Amino acid sequence: MPTAIEFFKMLPKTNCGDCGFPTCLAFAMQLANQKTKLDDCPHVSDDAKTAMAESSAPPIRRVTIGKERTVEMGDETVLYRHERRFDHPTAYAMIINDTMTDTEIENKLARFGELSFERIGETISMDLVAVRCDSGDGARFATVTGQAAALGMPLMLMVRDPDCMSAALSVVPDQRPLVHGLDRPLGMAGLAKAHGAPMALRSNTLDGLVELVENARAAGIEDLVLDLDVSTSRELLEMGTILRRNAIKRSFRGLGHPFMVCVPDDDHGTTMALVATMKYGSLVAFEDIGPEKALPLFVLRQNIYTDPQVPIQVKEGLYPINDPDNSSPILFTTNFSLTYFTVASDIERSRVPVWLQVVDTEGLSVLTAYSAGKLTVDHVIKAMDASKAKENGSDMLIIPGMVARMSGKLQEASGMRVIVGPRESSGLPRMLKDL
Amino acid sequence: MPFLSFEKGTTNRPMVAGEVLDTLTDYPEMAARQFDGRIDTPEAWAQAWVGIGADAICLRLISTDPDGDARPPEDAADMVTRVLKAVDVPIIVYGSGNPGSDAKVIEAISATAGRVVLGHAEEETYRTVAATSMAGGNPLIAFSNLDINLAKQMNILLTDFGMDLGTVIMDPLMAALGMGLEYSYSVNERIRLAALSGDRMLQVPMLCDAVPAWQVREASEEGPGLGDPSERVAWWEATTALAALLSGADVVIIRGARAAGIVIDAIEDLMEVA
Numbered sequence: 045m046p047t048a049i050e051f052f053k054m055l056p057k058t059n060c061g062d063c064g065f066p067t068c069l070a071f072a073m074q075l076a077n078q079k080t081k082l083d084d085c086p087h088v089s090d091d092a093k094t095a096m097a098e099s100s101a102p103p104i105r106r107v108t109i110g111k112e113r114t115v116e117m118g119d120e121t122v123l124y125r126h127e128r129r130f131d132h133p134t135a136y137a138m139i140i141n142d143t144m145t146d147t148e149i150e151n152k153l154a155r156f157g158e159l160s161f162e163r164i165g166e167t168i169s170m171d172l173v174a175v176r177c178d179s180g181d182g183a184r185f186a187t188v189t190g191q192a193a194a195l196g197m198p199l200m201l202m203v204r205d206p207d208c209m210s211a212a213l214s215v216v217p218d219q220r221p222l223v224h225g226l227d228r229p230l231g232m233a234g235l236a237k238a239h240g241a242p243m244a245l246r247s248n249t250l251d252g253l254v255e256l257v258e259n260a261r262a263a264g265i266e267d268l269v270l271d272l273d274v275s276t277s278r279e280l281l282e283m284g285t286i287l288r289r290n291a292i293k294r295s296f297r298g299l300g301h302p303f304m305v306c307v308p309d310d311d312h313g314t315t316m317a318l319v320a321t322m323k324y325g326s327l328v329a330f331e332d333i334g335p336e337k338a339l340p341l342f343v344l345r346q347n348i349y350t351d352p353q354v355p356i357q358v359k360e361g362l363y364p365i366n367d368p369d370n371s372s373p374i375l376f377t378t379n380f381s382l383t384y385f386t387v388a389s390d391i392e393r394s395r396v397p398v399w400l401q402v403v404d405t406e407g408l409s410v411l412t413a414y415s416a417g418k419l420t421v422d423h424v425i426k427a428m429d430a431s432k433a434k435e436n437g438s439d440m441l442i443i444p445g446m447v448a449r450m451s452g453k454l455q456e457a458s459g460m461r462v463i464v465g466p467r468e469s470s471g472l473p474r475m476l477k478d479l
Numbered sequence: 480m481p482f483l484s485f486e487k488g489t490t491n492r493p494m495v496a497g498e499v500l501d502t503l504t505d506y507p508e509m510a511a512r513q514f515d516g517r518i519d520t521p522e523a524w525a526q527a528w529v530g531i532g533a534d535a536i537c538l539r540l541i542s543t544d545p546d547g548d549a550r551p552p553e554d555a556a557d558m559v560t561r562v563l564k565a566v567d568v569p570i571i572v573y574g575s576g577n578p579g580s581d582a583k584v585i586e587a588i589s590a591t592a593g594r595v596v597l598g599h600a601e602e603e604t605y606r607t608v609a610a611t612s613m614a615g616g617n618p619l620i621a622f623s624n625l626d627i628n629l630a631k632q633m634n635i636l637l638t639d640f641g642m643d644l645g646t647v648i649m650d651p652l653m654a655a656l657g658m659g660l661e662y663s664y665s666v667n668e669r670i671r672l673a674a675l676s677g678d679r680m681l682q683v684p685m686l687c688d689a690v691p692a693w694q695v696r697e698a699s700e701e702g703p704g705l706g707d708p709s710e711r712v713a714w715w716e717a718t719t720a721l722a723a724l725l726s727g728a729d730v731v732i733i734r735g736a737r738a739a740g741i742v743i744d745a746i747e748d749l750m751e752v753a
Contacts, residue, residue, distance in 0.1 A: 126665040158704050277748040315745045322725050336706030340714040347661040382659040389694050
């Protein structure tokens with residue numbers, strides 16, 4: 045991204061205010077922060093616009109696959125998630141090959157649909173169906189593509205013969221599938237262009253990718269996904285890191301495109317999928333994957349792509365742990381996910397039945413929330429009223445040791461027997477057992 | 480950063496430490512099954528780990544807990560000696576986590592010397608462990624609570640106390656997959672980056688414990704469409720360990736034999752010279 049000064053040089057410096065900002069410098073600063081766009085200045089020259097568009101283009105091109113339902117990839121801006129965040133989660137595709145019987149295909153598509161889980165308020169699932177032509181028969185490939193398209197998911201079409209690709213594309217003419225020509229990627233350039241579809245380029249070397257990208261661009265295709273044809277996690281990690289670093293640091297612009305990898309259905313393949321998810325992969329295509337591997341993989345993606353600036357929050361409410369009844373104590377904590385997970389797991393470990401009251405503190409931890417006035421006696425009482433905590437549990441209320449100071453007031457306001465718990469959650473098992 | 484050969488490369492292959500407990504109370508059945516009955520004694524268990532390919536053993540002396548089995552520190556030292564005899568890999572030894580007894584246990588086992596790493600020193604209680612470490616020449620684990628500044632603070636405290644950072648391994652607390660893994664992943668990366676850009680107080684090896692993955696309910700619960708729980712928990716733990724390794728860990732502690740197999744293969748694959 046150009047700096048404010050670089051933008052400023054391009055502007056007319058008349059401070060006319062037509063852009064909505066008082067001065068050209070103010071406008072330039074907004075541009076540098078990506079808060080506004082250059083088009084808002086009606087006086088900037090076309091040459092300047094072209095020059096700026098060039099240097100303000102995202103370091104990694106944003107590529108969209110699909111039409112109604114889409115997968116977005118690329119457009120990342122950092123090397124490490126703590127620097128800002130990773131924006132577009134790795135997409136996962138299941139490969140269907142057209143030599144399978146119709147029943148096998150139906151079963152695999154059904155399993156594709158079953159790889160979907162609910163977790164902390166999000167659905168985590170597979171994202172695309174890939175159809176690969178192993179039969180060499182365009183008509184068959186087109187039929188299977190139609191079957192897969194019926195799911196309504198974004199598609200990837202994989203075949204080296206342009207005639208077969210053409211047959212499949214005619215079934216989904218405007219669905220913008222990712223067009224993958226396997227080891228003859230450029231053969232698909234004409235078709236990808238005609239259908240306005242993104243295209244995948246496969247090579248096992250960076251030099252090979254550079255050449256493919258140059259040729260594809262020369263043919264007028266910009267929406268490119270690089271398929272790293274690698275066999276070890278190490279090559280995947282190294283090539284992926286080089287691609288991302290070059291793009292972000294702008295030391296080489298030729299490979300500023302999202303990348304993908306195809307993995308086999310074995311431990312090694314799953315390991316590569318995990319590596320791709322952590323280290324910059326935009327798309328992983330699986331020959332197959334079972335739920336016992338898919339769930340940990342999906343959760344890893346959810347974890348890594350969490351915005352570090354927005355704490356994950358648990359829903360406010362009363363959570364039963366270890367089968368509590370109306371003689372079990374109530375213990376409260378905040379809705380910051382990490383706090384909640386730690387406290388819940390320590391209570392579980394104690395095997396003592398407890399009602400865990402989560403109080404909405406906007407994702408702050410106990411001490412931070414208390415200091416910020418987001419965890420007061422009022423907040424706790426309100427949360428317990430809303431969840432009918434008192435009707436469910438006993439009259440004993442255990443409070444975090446960090447907020448021992450509110451015990452008196454809380455006892456008064458709640459009419460409950462308030463007990464101050466440990467300062468650290470790790471002390472809970474011991475304290476609960478001793479109750 | 481880890482495993483990148485075009486940088487200086489990873490000269491020391493990361494290590495896998497297999498978990499051994501001195502009691503099977505509370506040890507999950509699903510994990511026990513993976514060892515074909517070879518976990519009746521810590522010695523046999525440690526040997527089983529070496530057979531699997533573990534580079535080290537992590538021995539937790541749970542039964543020294545005065546609120547539990549209350550085994551005396553001398554028994555614990557005896558057990559460490561027996562495990563040392565049974566295998567020739569380094570042994571990371573933890574007490575029961577009870578502050579009332581851990582210092583005495585650590586003191587007792589340091590007399591066994593040799594390949595013993597002492598676990599662990601915390602901000603509140605580091606003095607005894609550090610003194611024991613310095614007296615016996617055993618490296619120690621410096622534990623901190625998921626924060627780069629606390630990790631650094633711990634190392635500064637130890638240095639001020641007189642320790643050589645060359646005998647410190649830091650444990651910045653690895654949160655398991657689905658339990659805040661992303662925090663640990665970023666804390667580890669920041670520790671690594673700070674060390675590489677010259678922060679001397681963070682230039683020590685990093686240990687991450689993947690075993691808390693076993694406490695995650697989703698990892699091993701039964702349910703429709705969730706597949707085999709024992710395979711799922713293996714991937715849950717392996718994923719936690721792999722995230723630790725890619726973000727900078729030099730040692731990972733693993734409970735499951737199946738997970739350890741996955742991680743050992745993954746390290747091999749990441750170190751593979753093309």
